[in-house]
Amino acid sequence: MTKIISNQTFDKERSLYNIKDTEVLNCKFEGPADGESVLKECRNFSVNKCSFSLRYPMWHAKKFMLKISSMDEKTRAPLWYCKNGEIYDCDIRGIKSLREGKNIFVDNCHIVSPESGWRCKGIKITNSTIDSMYFLFESKDVEIENLNMTGKYSFQYMKNLSIKRSNLDTKDAFWHSKNIVVENSVVKGEYLGWFSENLTFINCKIIGTQPLCYCKNLKLINCTMEDTDLSFEYSEVEADIKGHIASVKNPKSGTIVADSVGKIISGDAIMKCNGNVFVREQKLSA
Numbered sequence: 520m521t522k523i524i525s526n527q528t529f530d531k532e533r534s535l536y537n538i539k540d541t542e543v544l545n546c547k548f549e550g551p552a553d554g555e556s557v558l559k560e561c562r563n564f565s566v567n568k569c570s571f572s573l574r575y576p577m578w579h580a581k582k583f584m585l586k587i588s589s590m591d592e593k594t595r596a597p598l599w600y601c602k603n604g605e606i607y608d609c610d611i612r613g614i615k616s617l618r619e620g621k622n623i624f625v626d627n628c629h630i631v632s633p634e635s636g637w638r639c640k641g642i643k644i645t646n647s648t649i650d651s652m653y654f655l656f657e658s659k660d661v662e663i664e665n666l667n668m669t670g671k672y673s674f675q676y677m678k679n680l681s682i683k684r685s686n687l688d689t690k691d692a693f694w695h696s697k698n699i700v701v702e703n704s705v706v707k708g709e710y711l712g713w714f715s716e717n718l719t720f721i722n723c724k725i726i727g728t729q730p731l732c733y734c735k736n737l738k739l740i741n742c743t744m745e746d747t748d749l750s751f752e753y754s755e756v757e758a759d760i761k762g763h764i765a766s767v768k769n770p771k772s773g774t775i776v777a778d779s780v781g782k783i784i785s786g787d788a789i790m791k792c793n794g795n796v797f798v799r800e801q802k803l804s805a
Contacts, residue, residue, distance in 0.1 A: 530554050539563055548573050770794025
């Protein structure tokens with residue numbers, strides 16, 4: 520960085536448009552002029568300990584670092600079309616944050632943003648908390664680790680997603696997704712993973728009604744299930760469940776093994792169903 524802009528307040532439209540090789544430090548983007556796009560089209564820059572309260576603050580940013588900063592609800596769509604960036608220790612509240620981004624790393628952030636992360640590629644998120652509806656819609660090549668996530672309709676129409684050591688409280692997650700691996704995580708929510716392809720859960724706890732229906736090449740390895748009635752309807756599935764499944768209904772093909780199953784429902788099917796359900800033999804204690 521060759522230039523420092525510090526301890527100033529900006530409220531005009533495009534206040535720092537197209538800055539390059541610059542550090543923006545301890546600045547505020549707010550005020551009566553209500554200017555938007557304050558850091559639009561900037562290159563090779565960092566933003567540190569700043570606060571934003573104006574619309575569209577960082578669009579078309581490239582090679583940037585955003586850290587220890589806040590973007591409130593007034594920023595609305597704060598980060599769009601950004602590439603090759605790093606975001607650390609930030610609080611982001613603007614709706615529709617991180618749209619169509621590429622190669623973005625997010626760490627230790629708190630994000631409350633409906634419709635966040637749409638149509639992104641090459642995103643990595645670690646050690647963060649996110650509250651968002653339709654989170655990461657139609658994104659691909661994403662890695663997530665140690666995330667606490669809440670919000671409906673997450674991870675829909677995604678491709679190539681890895682999630683590790685996370686807690687997901689979400690409804691209708693992973694619909695129409697492809698090539699997803701979830702490991703050592705808790706996934707809570709109704710209607711999990713419908714119409715997915717190549718969805719794999721490893722060492723996970725799955726909670727909620729009617730999970731994993733209409734799936735292709737579904738795998739559950741060493742998982743547990745809770746309140747999961749009407750599971751696996753019309754799915755191609757290989758599942759090894761430790762413990763109880765509330766009920767299984769008309770699996771299309773494959774094998775489901777569990778310690779116990781409350782009810783196996785067959786019949787009333789609209790397609791041919793040849794899935795097998797086995798209750799694991801209980802070992803006697805010594």
